[in-house]
Amino acid sequence: MPSNKKKVSRNGATTQRKRGAIKTMKINLILLILTLAGCSGHKAVKQEPVLQPPPSTQTGQQLPNLNMPGQFSADRVTGDFAGYPQLNEFILHMEAAHGMPRNYLYGLFSQARRKQWTLDYMNRQGGPSQGTPRPGSWSKYRAQFLTELHIESGVAFWRRHAQALSQAEQRYGVPPEYILGIMGVETIYGRNMGKDRVLDALTTLAFDYPRRSDYFTEELENFLVMAQTENIDPLEPRGSFAGAMGLGQFMPGSFLKWAVDHNLDGRRDLWHPEDAIGSIANYFSEHGWHPGEAVVVPALVAGEVTLPTGYDKQYSLSELATAGITPANEVSAGENPSLLLLRGNSGDEYWLGLHNFFVITRYNHSTHYAMAVHALAQALKRRYLGLAVGD
Numbered sequence: 001m002p003s004n005k006k007k008v009s010r011n012g013a014t015t016q017r018k019r020g021a022i023k024t025m026k027i028n029l030i031l032l033i034l035t036l037a038g039c040s041g042h043k044a045v046k047q048e049p050v051l052q053p054p055p056s057t058q059t060g061q062q063l064p065n066l067n068m069p070g071q072f073s074a075d076r077v078t079g080d081f082a083g084y085p086q087l088n089e090f091i092l093h094m095e096a097a098h099g100m101p102r103n104y105l106y107g108l109f110s111q112a113r114r115k116q117w118t119l120d121y122m123n124r125q126g127g128p129s130q131g132t133p134r135p136g137s138w139s140k141y142r143a144q145f146l147t148e149l150h151i152e153s154g155v156a157f158w159r160r161h162a163q164a165l166s167q168a169e170q171r172y173g174v175p176p177e178y179i180l181g182i183m184g185v186e187t188i189y190g191r192n193m194g195k196d197r198v199l200d201a202l203t204t205l206a207f208d209y210p211r212r213s214d215y216f217t218e219e220l221e222n223f224l225v226m227a228q229t230e231n232i233d234p235l236e237p238r239g240s241f242a243g244a245m246g247l248g249q250f251m252p253g254s255f256l257k258w259a260v261d262h263n264l265d266g267r268r269d270l271w272h273p274e275d276a277i278g279s280i281a282n283y284f285s286e287h288g289w290h291p292g293e294a295v296v297v298p299a300l301v302a303g304e305v306t307l308p309t310g311y312d313k314q315y316s317l318s319e320l321a322t323a324g325i326t327p328a329n330e331v332s333a334g335e336n337p338s339l340l341l342l343r344g345n346s347g348d349e350y351w352l353g354l355h356n357f358f359v360i361t362r363y364n365h366s367t368h369y370a371m372a373v374h375a376l377a378q379a380l381k382r383r384y385l386g387l388a389v390g391d
């Protein structure tokens with residue numbers, strides 16, 4: 001995302017003053033000298049009010065902020081987050097831990113906006129869902145992502161970025177269809193990357209959403225480190241209501257750990273398709289993706305299934321066999337698959353999630369999510385290769 005740094009220019013005012021001095025020169029030489037002497041000290045005497053952002057030149061702390069992206073400076077936080085003790089503690093921490101000047105952070109957070117909609121939404125969501133999924137829930141979930149838009153625009157994206165996808169497969173061992181499966185489910189290849197300012201989202205959730213305050217405070221710290229490292233004005237990046245960024249919706253902590261400069265232009269840019277491609281592939285690689293291995297296989301079930309199901313419920317093949325469950329296709333002996341239950345409109349299905357399925361759940365801890373990424377990946381591959389459904 002390009003950074004449009006705001007600059008406060010005082011050149012116009014200075015020019016006007018000089019014109020005034022020249023006019024005076026025509027009247028009286030003595031007055032000219034006095035006028036010029038007056039001009040030399042003029043800035044110190046007469047400060048012009050500047051609203052936003054406050055010019056760092058007024059504070060006498062210009063030098064420390066030169067290394068910070070965006071021009072912010074204030075002696076305290078004003079605006080929506082004025083008087084938040086936790087924010088003030090955070091600012092002092094950022095100064096001590098990362099050398100970010102407090103006057104810079106006071107100025108920056110004076111611009112942050114509290115997102116009441118986000119808080120209302122998060123409070124309605126409650127905690128993670130527990131227990132057995134409802135009948136038909138997989139069909140409902142799948143239908144959101146296996147659309148013609150997801151498939152057709154995914155194939156077009158694949159053709160447009162075939163070289164970057166191929167390079168990612170060579171570097172990280174992750175095939176294009178799974179990189180695209182993530183991008184398709186997350187943002188439809190960049191169509192829905194979110195419109196909230198990341199600073200607003202993370203500041204709101206860090207200091208007004210106690211249930212996950214620790215997590216979002218850490219992500220806010222990561223975000224400011226990212227902005228400093230990449231020289232991005234922290235007010236510029238936009239993302240989801242929870243602060244996820246770019247085509248792959250990386251949180252700032254994921255950016256710091258796993259984002260890569262895939263197109264080798266010297267910047268890691270999650271909003272650039274090629275860097276997003278490489279970053280998703282690197283994420284999978286770093287979470288243990290096994291190149292060339294399958295993701296899931298259907299399970300053949302004899303009798304009633306009594307074993308608990310879920311991406312994190314893993315069993316040896318012999319345990320499964322004892323319970324009357326066998327893989328429909330050959331599975332390597334070293335696998336400890338998870339037993340997955342997918343509740344479709346036409347009935348329940350059981351699948352075995354292999355190692356790479358678990359890797360996909362590292363992106364989002366959800367059976368439905370990983371299965372949707374897999375299903376979309378397979379649909380994209382069939383369409384890209386010109387195969388009919390069922391080939």
Ligand SMILES: [Ca+2]
Nearest residue numbers: 261265267275
């Ligand atoms: Ca780059």
